[in-house]
Amino acid sequence: MSNENNSSKKRRNVTIMDVAQASGLSCATVSRVLSGYEFVKETTRQRVMDAVEQLGYVVNLPARSLAGGHSQIIGLLVPNLDNGYVGTIAQGIDQELARANYDSVLYTSHRHPGKESFYVITIANGLTEGLLLVAPQVVPTYLDALREQNFPYVLIDQADATENSSIVDASNWQGAYEATRYLIQLGHTQIAFITGELIVRSATDRLAGYKAALKDHDIPINDDLIFEGHFQQEDGYEITKGILERADIQPTAIFASNDLSAFGAMDAIREHGLKIPDDISILGFDDVPQASIVYPKLTTVRQPLEQMGKIAAKILLEQIEDPSRPPQRVTLATQLVIRDSCGPYPPQEGETKPLKQTGGSLLRTN
Amino acid sequence: MSNENNSSKKRRNVTIMDVAQASGLSCATVSRVLSGYEFVKETTRQRVMDAVEQLGYVVNLPARSLAGGHSQIIGLLVPNLDNGYVGTIAQGIDQELARANYDSVLYTSHRHPGKESFYVITIANGLTEGLLLVAPQVVPTYLDALREQNFPYVLIDQADATENSSIVDASNWQGAYEATRYLIQLGHTQIAFITGELIVRSATDRLAGYKAALKDHDIPINDDLIFEGHFQQEDGYEITKGILERADIQPTAIFASNDLSAFGAMDAIREHGLKIPDDISILGFDDVPQASIVYPKLTTVRQPLEQMGKIAAKILLEQIEDPSRPPQRVTLATQLVIRDSCGPYPPQEGETKPLKQTGGSLLRTN
DNA sequence: CATCGAAATGTAAGCGCTTTCAATAAATCA
DNA sequence: TGATTTATTGAAAGCGCTTACATTTCGATG
The missing domain is CATH 3.40.50.2300 (Response regulator)
Structure with a gap:
């Protein structure tokens, strides 16, 4: 009684050997049953499973793994x-x-x-x-x-x-391209771009897509409108704050390389007393769950995460x-998800809702 | 050349034995060095580490674990x-x-x-x-x-x-109590409550805190204002939609058992054409990161997650x-985080910002 | 009925590591 | 200097499992 299950030391687990013993079989057979080997007699399998059940056997993953088995x-x-x-x-x-x-x-x-x-x-x-x-x-x-x-x-x-x-x-390039084109079609020409970390491929691709779209629509690329961020909300906030305080540039839309920095941008804009999308449009990238929670709901490029x-x-x-x-x-493929954060430029009187698009891989959702 | 490292079979890893051999020591000693055993001569340790470095040895966790070591x-x-x-x-x-x-x-x-x-x-x-x-x-x-x-x-x-x-x-009870009290002090008496799963302790505690606060302030508990949810955004949305469509109840504030359902509630309210907090106040629980991203920023009870x-x-x-x-x-301790989603009742003219509170564990943040 | 191949099971050798236990080397003390 | 510790290393036994190989069983074949 005193040496059975008392102290806090050495918990002995039920092993394959115990099961073998209890079922009167060899450990190899037990192992076979447990790992679903084909050629085991049904009655044997049953015997093993009964013993497993009764003893409360649980596989030891490290052991299995060590022995070369599949850890799954x-x-x-x-x-x-x-x-x-x-x-x-x-x-x-x-x-x-x-x-x-x-x-x-x-x-x-x-x-x-x-x-x-x-x-x-x-x-x-x-x-x-x-x-x-x-x-x-x-x-x-x-x-x-x-x-x-x-x-x-x-x-x-x-x-x-x-x-x-x-x-x-x-398709980061394509997504950024289409999103930028959407903004252009809304009438924007002064589109600021907040990048991600430029050592990251997806970040450079998005930047390239943005530039390509501008170029294809004969809008000069203005390096003063491109800001390097790090995919963080904080960046989006700080950068946008900086943008709004500058007199030399007046973007009517901001395209952030991911939703998180778009959220930061939204904060800065609200803090500055401007309205989205009436005063300025915001576009994100990713379509994380929050994108449809924020207000206004974020228009963004969906990555099918x-x-x-x-x-x-x-x-x-x-x-x-x-x-x-x-x-x-x-x-x-990425997909432009049009929600409520982008409006036309110049703003239409009494119409703050975004235009419905045709063509391209667009999507209207909530 | 042809039997060295060619086929896709059997990747042989560098083991402790290899290190032992390379350093001219026993595997036991190598093991001791690797697991930081005290009594190893410095020169020996160095010899081992050199070999480790040179061979690119990496511990095999399953083996260590099997042998009874600390997997960390x-x-x-x-x-x-x-x-x-x-x-x-x-x-x-x-x-x-x-x-x-x-x-x-x-x-x-x-x-x-x-x-x-x-x-x-x-x-x-x-x-x-x-x-x-x-x-x-x-x-x-x-x-x-x-x-x-x-x-x-x-x-x-x-x-x-x-x-x-x-x-x-x-302290779920306390958090809910204080939040409810805050709403009461803002003038609300018709406070709807969206619960979480009531098999969960934290959910029942929050409900109890809500009820206790009402009781302590002599506001009758109206079961028609209590709705059972499941901590999901969807619940919050559906329930709130239901609330807004009913004629028999007219809550001026909704206290959701977690932020997620509060977000759902906000959606429903906006969809119904009402403004937060002017027309109705919303209060959440948890203070997840999104709480300060949504608009208006959610007043909520912070769990120090x-x-x-x-x-x-x-x-x-x-x-x-x-x-x-x-x-x-x-x-x-939980903490009431006052943001922008709760307003006074009846609404003050020209003042939609929440009242600053004194006393209790309140906190004003962004 | 002997024979043979497939099916079913058993035997035992590790997988890479830790950890007694024993042995040796170094240090301390009388 | 020899006895006694104490520090340092080695030898070897597993940890619980899989699996190649060996063995046995068995229905089917000629």
């Missing part, structure tokens, strides 16, 4: 969780994984500045069978290591300079199943 | 990621863990309805040394199992019926270090 777990490395962006992607990933009975384990990378590489390798070297990298912010120096180890991984929303990875992203997550997961799963598959790249 | 990893089980709520808590957790050089691995539970128990046990049986449960939505039937295994865990924002767990939560995460992590770490510690419960 993939790693998901994200920069942070404080905006809807990552959450939405994760949602899609989760859905797809669930279908394959896989689980995901999420790591945040922002903790190890400069050590991402080490971190990633550790993950790859561990429990997981594959890796999904949502890494808009870092230039991955560790991809080589992963490739060398032949470890399956998929990049989400990040181009790999070596063109050697599976990648899922969105959930869809991106799903597809990335799917590709990874395929890659795990057959590691010899060549890398795939999927670029999903 | 705790599990974080959350219902989902699609609202700022969880993200903010995770942020705090992460900060605290970083200090102790621990990592967190995040699992989402929504995938396994009815199997949470199994899921949790698997986690506990695996890689992690402890578990943080953000579980406002589920009544955990698995706590017994965890306790029995003597596995360290901390509940966040969830009361445990058995009073036997470490718990970190916020990040702080909660930090403290929970801290307690868990202590518990891991010394499993014999008794369970701790920490309840953090």
Whole structure:
């Protein structure tokens, strides 16, 4: 009685051996049953399952993983969780994984500045069978290591300079182009642009799309209207505040490289006593959940984030199943989502609602 | 050349043995160096580290874990990621863990309805040394199992019926009480209340706080003004829509049990052509990041989510270090954050800004 | 009925690491 | 200087699982 289950030491778990013993079989057979091996007699399977049930056996993942089995777990490395962006992607990933009975384990990378590489390798070297990298912010120096180890991984929303990875992203250039064109068609010519971090591919693509649209419509590109931000709300706020205080430029619309900075811009504008979209139009990028919560609802370019997550997961799963598959790249179309934050210029009397568009990949939603 | 590193098969990782060989030491010594054992000669340590460096050795977590070592990893089980709520808590957790050089691995539970128990046990049986449960939505039937295994865990924002767990939560009752009092002091007497899921402790506490405040101010509790929701934006929208369409009740303020449903309510109100706070006041609970993004900025009760995460992590770490510690419960104070969504009743002419409050734990912010 | 291949199960060798326990080297003391 | 600690290392036994290989069972074939 005193040496059974008392002290706080050494909790002994039920192992495969215990199940084997209880069912009068070998541990190998138990293992086979547990991992769904084909050739096991039905009665045997039943015996094992009964014992499992009765003993309350639970698999020990590290052991399984060590022994070379399938952990059915993939790693998901994200920069942070404080905006809807990552959450939405994760949602899609989760859905797809669930279908394959896989689980995901999420790591945040922002903790190890400069050590991402080490971190990633550790993950790859561990429990997981594959890796999904949502890494808009870092230039991955560790991809080589992963490739060398032949470890399956998929990049989400990040181009790999070596063109050697599976990648899922969105048509950033096109999205920015169409959004800019929309503003132009509304009559705007003085369109300020708030960039993201320009080391990030998606950021430069968006900037390029913006410039291309201006050019195609014979609107000169004015570098004074382009401001470098970091995809943060704070940036959007500060930059916009700066814009409004300057006398030399008078943009009638601001196109922010992501929703977060668009929110910041909205704050600054309201604080300055101006009305959106009557006095100035705002356009974002991403279509995070908040975009339809803010007031006025934000007109923005939708990245199919959930869809991106799903597809990335799917590709990874395929890659795990057959590691010899060549890398795939999927670029999903973005879509202009017209809500209430953009108006015509010059403003129409009594009409503050945005014009309905035709053609292009537009979408009118709430 | 042809049998070195060619095929896609069997990636052999660098192991502790390789390092041992390279440095001319035993694997035991290498292990000691790697896990920071005290009594190792400095020169030896250096030899090992050099070899590690040179070979690019990376620890194999499953192996370490299997062998009984410290994985330095705790599990974080959350219902989902699609609202700022969880993200903010995770942020705090992460900060605290970083200090102790621990990592967190995040699992989402929504995938396994009815199997949470199994899921949790698997986690506990695996890689992690402890578990943080953000579980406002589920009544955990698995706590017994965890306790029995003597596995360290901390509940966040969830009361445990058995009073036997470490718990970190916020003073929901008090927060709701003070918020309601604030509305009353603004002159409101017809205050609608949108609840959360009433199986959840925090939801019932908030409801109770609301009722208590009414009672203390001699305002009759009208069950027709209390609506059962599920902490979702959709609920807030539908319920509020219903409220506005009814003729028999005319609340001048709506107190939603969380920010998300408050956002829904705001949508419905705007859709109905009313203005906030002039025509009706809205009050939320949580203070998620979006609360200060929406327009008008939401007056709400702040749960110190990040702080909660930090403290929970801290307690868990202590518990891991010394499993014999008794369970701790920490309840953090909530705080009324006055922004722009509540106005006086009857509305003052020319004054739509909220009154500045004195006394109580109020806070004026942006 | 002997024979053979597939099916079903068992045996045992690790996976990479930690951790006793034992052995050796270095340091201290009488 | 020899005895006694104490610091430092090594040898080897697992942790719980998978899996190649060996063995046994069994229905079917000729």
